[in-house]
Amino acid sequence: MDEQFLVLLIDDNPINAQVLEGYMAGLPVKIITARNGLEGLNLARKHLPDVILLDVLMPGLNGFEVCDEIRFNPITGNIPVIFVTSSEEIKKDILSQPHSLPDGLLFKPINKTDLLIHIRSLMRLSATRSKMQQEIDYLQNYCRRLETTASSSLEGLSKTEEMSILLLANLAEARDPSTGEHIHRISKYARLLSEQLLRISPDLQQYITDSYIDSLVMAAQLHDIGKVGIPDNILNKPGRYTSKEMQIMKEHVIIGGRILNSAISLYGEKSFLSMGMKIAMYHHERYDGTGYCEGLTAQSIPLCARIIALADVYDAMRSKRIYKQAMSHDDVRKYIADDKGKYFDPLVVESFFNFEDEFKNIFDQTSV
Numbered sequence: 601m602d603e604q605f606l607v608l609l610i611d612d613n614p615i616n617a618q619v620l621e622g623y624m625a626g627l628p629v630k631i632i633t634a635r636n637g638l639e640g641l642n643l644a645r646k647h648l649p650d651v652i653l654l655d656v657l658m659p660g661l662n663g664f665e666v667c668d669e670i671r672f673n674p675i676t677g678n679i680p681v682i683f684v685t686s687s688e689e690i691k692k693d694i695l696s697q698p699h700s701l702p703d704g705l706l707f708k709p710i711n712k713t714d715l716l717i718h719i720r721s722l723m724r725l726s727a728t729r730s731k732m733q734q735e736i737d738y739l740q741n742y743c744r745r746l747e748t749t750a751s752s753s754l755e756g757l758s759k760t761e762e763m764s765i766l767l768l769a770n771l772a773e774a775r776d777p778s779t780g781e782h783i784h785r786i787s788k789y790a791r792l793l794s795e796q797l798l799r800i801s802p803d804l805q806q807y808i809t810d811s812y813i814d815s816l817v818m819a820a821q822l823h824d825i826g827k828v829g830i831p832d833n834i835l836n837k838p839g840r841y842t843s844k845e846m847q848i849m850k851e852h853v854i855i856g857g858r859i860l861n862s863a864i865s866l867y868g869e870k871s872f873l874s875m876g877m878k879i880a881m882y883h884h885e886r887y888d889g890t891g892y893c894e895g896l897t898a899q900s901i902p903l904c905a906r907i908i909a910l911a912d913v914y915d916a917m918r919s920k921r922i923y924k925q926a927m928s929h930d931d932v933r934k935y936i937a938d939d940k941g942k943y944f945d946p947l948v949v950e951s952f953f954n955f956e957d958e959f960k961n962i963f964d965q966t967s968v
């Protein structure tokens with residue numbers, strides 16, 4: 601655990617703050633306190649705490665208003681906020697008012713166990729994020745070093761970019777043992793699907809160029825890069841996910857987007873990394889709008905992500921994982937056919953059915 605884990609208590613009642621401080625006395629945390637919302641906001645901006653325990657009913661700025669300010673400020677926007685309140689009514693208010701949602705809720709009198717579970721969980725998350733940041737920093741430094749020696753090509757991707765994508769892909773692969781050959785097969789499916797899309801819909805020529813396909817094949821490997829930020833106990837859990845675990849798992853698309861956004865700052869928007877970011881963020885969107893992270897529908901989902909969505913699902917369903925058995929090609933093709941226009945873009949499904957035998961061969965040749 602990080603000894604510098606910083607907790608900010610914002611509560612107008614010093615006795616309540618003392619109680620919370622007392623409960624956390626055995627944890628390796630540093631605690632700072634504020635007596636009102638304004639002071640709390642100043643401390644949050646100045647110290648960037650790892651979590652804010654926020655009293656809701658306070659004179660001056662109340663907890664909802666403080667939470668809004670924290671969320672809307674890009675400097676503090678990602679800091680977890682836990683509401684602390686004695687009012688059960690707050691549950692209704694949270695859902696009915698147009699305010700930012702907190703990340704947790706604790707009721708007074710505070711139960712020590714509940715508090716410690718929240719704090720320990722956030723400490724683990726913070727440690728994972730630090731580790732991830734270290735990996736990103738290492739990667740960025742490595743790429744900068746490569747940039748000084750690698751030659752770039754006007755027509756194709758630079759060596760630096762090729763190296764960086766392999767490093768990024770391997771980073772994700774190392775965290776999730778089930779992704780080994782998976783990410784390489786996804787690239788192969790992506791090429792087949794995009795080439796076939798061009799044949800059945802020549803209008804797509806304006807989008808699907810040779811360089812688009814080259815970028816897609818490489819960017820496809822990044823679709824699950826965000827899994828580097830998911831805790832091991834969830835990523836490698838043998839059983840089914842609880843709804844809370846599922847929520848955490850879904851965050852891999854947001855994390856992936858952030859990682860690649862960071863990489864884009866090195867190479868610029870024209871890089872295939874831009875496509876990788878779209879794929880990482882939107883490969884779990886569904887054509888009918890029931891997917892995540894944004895619930896996009898139909899053409900509003902980037903084409904590259906619609907292609908990878910089908911490739912990813914096909915391969916995942918055919919693969920044996922620690923929590924499920926593998927499905928046959930025939931069962932998966934039936935699933936894909938049933939979800940045409942629901943989960944999947946109808947055109948992408950059509951492309952799949954035009955050469956499904958090749959899909960099957962790619963899987964059968966590389967799976968164990």
Ligand SMILES: [Fe+2]
Nearest residue numbers: 823824883884
């Ligand atoms: Fe994913």
